[in-house]
Amino acid sequence: MTMPETHASKADGAPITDDMVEAMADEAERGYDVEEIQRRRQGGRAQMGSAASSVESLRLDPELERDLLLRAAEEHISVCWDELADALVARYRGVAARL
Numbered sequence: 001m002t003m004p005e006t007h008a009s010k011a012d013g014a015p016i017t018d019d020m021v022e023a024m025a026d027e028a029e030r031g032y033d034v035e036e037i038q039r040r041r042q043g044g045r046a047q048m049g050s051a052a053s054s055v056e057s058l059r060l061d062p063e064l065e066r067d068l069l070l071r072a073a074e075e076h077i078s079v080c081w082d083e084l085a086d087a088l089v090a091r092y093r094g095v096a097a098r099l
Contacts, residue, residue: 058085 006015058081060068072079077087 005018007018007021008016010016068084069079071077072084077084
């Protein structure tokens with residue numbers, strides 16, 4: 001018995017064999033459900049405004065980071081930095097508008 005030839009590796013490191021390539025080719029020949037593929041690709045964060053958002057970096061000293069994380073936990077705000085920054089900027093906008 002001969003070992004099947006491998007062509008590459010999947011993301012998990014498993015080899016892609018001749019049998020797998022043949023199965024993928026058969027699936028492609030049968031056709032794909034385009035609507036299903038589009039449904040699976042929808043994801044990510046919702047758009048915030050009328051255009052694509054910019055990506056900015058943020059440097060924090062350890063004490064400030066700790067304080068922000070504790071405050072986020074107290075207020076049940078996600079500790080995802082993007083979401084935390086969005087919430088803080090939204091609050092700042094509200095305060096700045098009243099000044």
